[in-house]
Amino acid sequence: MHTWSERISAKVSDIGFPVRRLLPSRTARHIGPFIFLDHMGPAHFNLDQRDNDVRPHPHIGLATLTYLFSGALMHRDSLGSVQRIEPGAANLMIAGRGIVHSERIPEDIRSSGTPVEGLQLWLALPVALEECEPAFIHYDRDALPSWQQDGSRIQLVVGHAWGRSAPVAFPGDALYAVVDMDAGATLEIPPGFAERGIYLASGSISLLRYGWPDSAYLPANVR
Template sequence: MAQPALERIIDGRKKDLGGFEVARVLPHAKRRLVGPFIFFDEMGPARFAPGKGIDVRPHPHIGLATVTYLFEGEMDHADSLGVFQTIYPGDVNLMTAGRGIVHSERTGITARQAGHALHGIQTWLALPEEAEETDPAFVHHGRDDLPNFKMDAVSMRLILGTAYGHRSPVEVHSPTVYIHAEAEAGARFDLPEGHEELAVYVVNGEIELSGESVKAGQMGVLAEAGPAPVAARTASRIMVLGGAALGPRFIEWNFVATRQDRIEQAKADWRESIANGFTNTRFSQARGEHEYIPLPGDSQAGEPPRPSKDCPTT
């Protein structure tokens, strides 16, 4: 059987947020989703001096599930369900927004005081249409909860879904695969079978995917499913992602939906929630928080309009 060709190679678009850099890969103008993955950001690597850190103020989501996965550092999550959770390297936080949730992400007190490094991936999974209005939820799994296994010279951690006879305990709403792999130089393996759409993102190093070079900061997207071979030209850290194809999605700010009018409703709900102090409104405030991010173009209540310096991630 001939190996599947690459549809395209996507370069991450880098943005400096003032001592902190993100590389956005998805959505791309010519490739909106890979399976359910509609948003894919590499955060860092960055090092913060003592007293500095990340402060992504409370903001809303609908119609998606956010996935946070770190290689280095830590981050505190707080949400409108009352959850507070610190995530560490190798753990996974999955927050299902469904009909609506609010959350913040910040550097914790201890890490901020000491100075710290941060490097990881944040991604969104679009929810299937029948689950778009599901109840919001949050789950955390430690690194030892996830299947960790080795295939010759490649160490793998299965973050989401099924692959190579393993299954992640993290529940998802549509067929999904998401793997963190560390490959030694010269290592070879085939991508997992049984997934309709697949891509590989190279965090560092360089690989050969279906005969083509994919370098650090690039995502190789396969044109079709099949036993695509991967060869590590150097020691490489890679993320394998994909799953069942979903239909078209609208995406605006932090909202994902199958209908534009649902996004417009979410925008109106966010403005109303802010105006009413998050009391008896569609969106509630995240645990322990009093700040928020206004809709793009809106001003912060009690403050003059200003450019947002919040990380454009989850």
């Protein structure tokens, strides 16, 4: 079996706040069902500037997962959903045949100067569900399995790994976990996926490969 890894560098853009995009890249159009990976911020917002809210826009045929490291966002959509998301929680939006949504910076976050930072992941739906009814589900931080293991603090957001299951109801085969590692800690990445990726939000890591699958990607450090 041929086992390899590739380092992916981010493309940086400014849409009223900085966004670093890892997927898709020239050599990796997707990793499993993950077709876009955007790192938003960190960004500060003030009370006078409003053109940096993400105004209403449509999605179709996919799902988005929003997860914050700091700050907050207010989600609204054409289903009537109104939901504030804060660090450690997850917003899953299944666009299906079509949905319109916006993401705005709450007034208290603007007035306090709290930086907003997080990830938005876009996932391809199974072909049979690309035109399903749209849906939006919010998961509080306490609803997501969290534990400590071998010097790492792990929060499982999507999928099944390390003997645990996440409640996030993405209708496909996917794994997404947030890991905060102590210096010198090691962690085995769960097997069983044709493609696996590690996104390094901050710090540095070394990858020791023991039977990684045919397609595995180690994204570049973005800070």
